[in-house]
């Protein structure tokens with residue numbers, strides 16, 4: 001059986017862990033871990049747990065959509081599209097992971113009976129990545145248990161281990177590395193991101209230096225951890241690096257984390273909350289060094305990593321190095337396609353339709369998941385690219401719906417970003433965009449106890465909320481953000497401190513639109529005016 005918990009909805013009540021303790025466990029007070037592929041003998045208990053979950057976050061064998069649970073009327077099969085296309089058309093999805101697999105399921109659910117081709121460069125059926133830095137590394141579940149539900153049950157031609165190398169919009173074809181060309185009527189781009197490698201290739205090739213993005217990466221790191229290591233070095237204290245550090249401490253391993261920024265998670269949540277995360281790491285025994293860079297990795301005569309030299313002149317010994325320097329978008333295969341695709345992602349309109357380099361919206365090309373860069377009306381139509389599980393699912397649903405719908409019935413992708421992370425026994429969640437903020441207040445709870453809600457504001461309105469072990473409040477703040485409620489919040493809440501003290505959020509510096517221009521506009525009259533990409537070497 002396959003189980004998926006929508007952890008964007010889970011509020012950490014723990015009923016599931018009570019009903020099916022062999023499948024669901026609580027790590028700390030609210031951080032839920034679970035086995036996505038439990039023994040068949042657990043079925044009855046898992047069904048009871050799913051029924052008991054107060055927010056209906058547990059899905060068994062197939063994943064219901066966010067829209068289905070929140071607004072049932074939206075889940076009826078689309079009836080406003082081109083019937084001939086829905087019967088005989090051919091949809092190609094490039095990228096066989098969360099967004100691609102999810103879109104395939106929604107297309108079938110919503111009445112697409114034509115040909116569906118899913119192209120993936122990995123050898124596996126779609127699998128879930130969040131457990132890779134959590135349960136898989138602790139050894140609680142094996143990598144085989146991370147497969148996502150769905151694919152076998154829907155009729156889809158799955159081309160695995162087959163990278164796409166080009167997209168020809170005029171001929172409506174996807175080119176594959178093996179020389180084949182696949183015709184399509186509509187195509188969905190869902191090629192996500194890959195881990196940013198260590199910049200020095202020789203050092204990156206040392207035995208014991210790893211990144212973490214794929215099932216194979218997780219398997220390799222897990223094997224190292226299980227074989228026994230003396231000291232782990234983690235480069236980068238974003239979510240992935242911090243989660244790996246947490247696992248290392250769970251396994252009682254010595255771990256050093258080196259972070260160039262002022263604090264862990266500061267890039268996503270700002271320095272104020274980053275400092276709370278820093279205290280959490282240090283209390284757990286992590287040797288955390290912030291404001292410092294790794295300058296070089298050193299190996300021994302056999303090519304095994306043995307340590308690193310840091311920018312403050314110090315050195316660190318390590319026989320396992322995890323490089324967690326963020327992600328690079330998988331857009332190279334789109335070079336020459338004419339789409340607005342670059343290091344920032346593939347630009348779309350608010351309905352997941354791709355935009356070309358002239359800023360024109362395409363008709364038959366859609367984009368979803370981590371590779372997409374889309375305008376969000378709530379944030380001044382600012383384009384954003386998110387690496388969030390919930391966003392990949394929501395965008396896949398919108399893209400699939402819009403592929404089957406005529407203009408008048410297309411949906412905009414308006415859901416607010418929601419992210420979760422489990423580390424050091426704490427469930428961290430955010431809703432909205434904490435980097436679009438000039439101030440924050442601790443609106444509920446206590447930072448010292450690491451149970452609190454931080455509310456972020458920008459120019460007098462609420463833009464985001466971050467909870468530490470207080471996930472039950474997230475929906476409340478989501479509504480406030482959607483309503484552009486005033487900041488600081490002026491209501492009485494459970495656990496509200498006597499005085500709300502707004503402090504600078506100290507987020508990362510924001511890019512100004514003029515920075516690093518990559519396009520020029522050519523031509524004079526509207527018929528010949530075009531945008532051309534300028535490539536920086």
Ligand SMILES: Cc1cc2nc3c(=O)[nH]c(=O)nc-3n(C[C@H](O)[C@H](O)[C@H](O)COP(=O)(O)OP(=O)(O)OC[C@H]3O[C@@H](n4cnc5c(N)ncnc54)[C@H](O)[C@@H]3O)c2cc1C
Nearest residue numbers: 095097098099121129130164191192193369370387388389
């Ligand atoms: C270790 C880890 C932990 C995470 N934890 C969390 C978490 O706790 N909470 C959270 O909200 N999010 C988390 N995430 C993020 C979440 O997993 C991603 O947002 C999600 O996987 C995005 O799905 P996607 O389908 O858009 O992209 P991806 O999962 O990146 O999939 C893209 C797929 O396309 C394939 N591909 C790329 N190029 C080509 C090509 N040219 N041809 C064919 N195929 C191609 C890739 O190999 C890949 O299989 C985590 C991610 C990782 C790696």
Ligand code: SF4
Nearest residue numbers: 010011013014016053
């Ligand atoms: S909200 Fe549901 S899935 Fe989350 S811990 Fe509670 S019962 Fe389990």
